[in-house]
Amino acid sequence: MNPYNSAEKKFNFLAEFQSCRCIIRRAMEDPFGKEHINTFKKLLQTNVAAAAAQIKAYLKEQDNIPLNIAITGESGSGKSTFVNAFRGLDLKDQSDAAAPTGSVETTMEVKSYPHPNFPNVTLWDLPGIGITNFPAAKYLEYVGFERFDFFIIISADRFTENDMKLALEIQKMEKKFYFVRSKIDQNMWAEEQTQSEFNAEKTLSIIKESCVDGLLKLKIESPQVFLVSCFDLHLYDFHLLTKTLERELPAHKRDALLLSLPSVNCEMISEKKEALKAKIKYLASLSALTAAVPVPGLSVAVDVAILVKASLKYKKTFGLDSMSMENLALKSCVLLTDLRAVMTSRLSLDVINKELIIHLLLLSGVLVALIASEEVSRLIPLLGIPAAAAISFIFSYKALKDFLNMLAEDAQTVFTKALGLNSSV
Template structure:
């Protein structure tokens, strides 16, 4: 990062502060709010018993044992007879829609999309527990006509792998997966689907098989402004996802630090520090939820992984992961860092220096907030990796 006390940096703040501080502040706030509320609507469809509801729950980090209203009902019979929205528990702007199986609606494929309201969805995931059938092919062709993206997910793949392993004398996992994938693709080609994308997934073990390939594909093919929305809501099923989340969150730090700098331009003792603390509290709480380190997400992970909650919490090292993040926790964190405390003090003093005082205070405020947010983000990302690896330990066998 550029030297925050350098002449060029101070000149930049001078120019900014000479324009319209309230307007600049409002613009940054509006941008951040807009980014946090970009809607993403994912349609999940397939025939009866294909595992749609289980996939919906898994994607949102919920376990099949979760009895809350947030979980989609699952069962051996068709449980979805109408269009049901399931918002992500930590990102309500992301909604997975559990659609009725096309074979259960008595609605022709050509009318099915109108029936479920296709225009609201960003893309479709068509799920099957064994082979994709004629209805799946017809639906994909209709989705294609509507200029929407669709992806085929072969669910319950862990069951197939277990059955194959028990019946084959020389079981080869990669070869078996390849055969299953090729059979699915061949079947879809017969239904006139061009270049079908098939992903083999176990909703109970998302870290295995093709789920990471599915998420990578979705990231690449989504419009740019929706990619971070998807990424931040994804379950932590791979260290790569945690790293990508960290980079996406880091890219927003400069905007939060700029809010801090603009507040430092207001000649009111103590105001800037109070705003900085509020920014840090809100941002770190968002980081915590994004990385699945909040209480509810950790409880769900303990249920899914079979690792006791106390064991998952034991591997975290940051106080930010331990409990509620509030003003007291952030103040304690700043006290530990002599740099931040010194910067806050210098900011308050420099405010009253003629001519250069306000730009210097703004630069100090920017630097202090940026560094504090970056430190918090790094600590929580590292804890998320530790928790993921601990949970994976009992699940690696699939």
């Protein structure tokens, strides 16, 4: 007998979801998404299918928040090299995905470079202002300044009057801008060759003070200057730059930036882990809502699909996918086999697909619990639904959290193997 057509329909079916709703509500206490959370709660009171669809839409929206970063500066300053390094590409990459680099100006027009793993994040390689013959205001109009979330102004040496004029115009338009002194590794090498008592920290301090003083003389107020080597992002100020960007970006854009950044130290890996962990409650809620539908096999199939998709995202975010690992091996001059040797999780070592996820769930006992939740829902269609949903939520949450922890731990060990613990000067 179909329970929905029986006399039992006199009961308020949705009331039987009360315990499930409470779990989901408690899980979804998100200070940055109160408007969405309130929508989810209202839908849970009236339409479970709509609530699931709304959560899916929210997660998709979060994955597609656009972040547009403008990279500009004088000819030959290293803009294209910075674009490639920021996107985690091998700096010798000559494919169409890489920004062309060279010792002369190679950027003659505005060119977009989406992140290979996070296409919602785009770096825009802009032509050097010096070759356009436009005044600063016209230059910004030419490149379409409205689309950019912030500007990074790059110089290989001292910042110029053109850089200053551009910064002042950006400031007038109430956009953020940051100064990056690129090729700092070359400067440090040159200083070490000419100084009898070379001190790295003192030399870096002198270079930064010189840049700041020069910008102050050009009437830039409180200039933010970062010393960066595109060949060694884990050194110098790249981590300070990313921290500053995270702090000054609007809240809804921060995760887009953080997840797309190359992992240059253990702290960044931990931050990525926390950002990904915050989304687990939504994915587990989808699992719970699906478990409430008494269709044999549906809940487990959905759970496996959720776990496959989430694990693939975790792997790419931590830089454990094949392309990122190969690039890291090249940059660090550590054999790829040696990097893979320190990884312990099968999620890191094997291809992630539904067969692997099912195998891992069987080993952990989670799959048995998920199947049991379906049986409870099927055998006791109404009264068993809240229990089934709660079980599905709890065990899906546990599996997602365990998988995230496994991959984060492997990322930490790989980073340590490749670059060592002393990741900044």
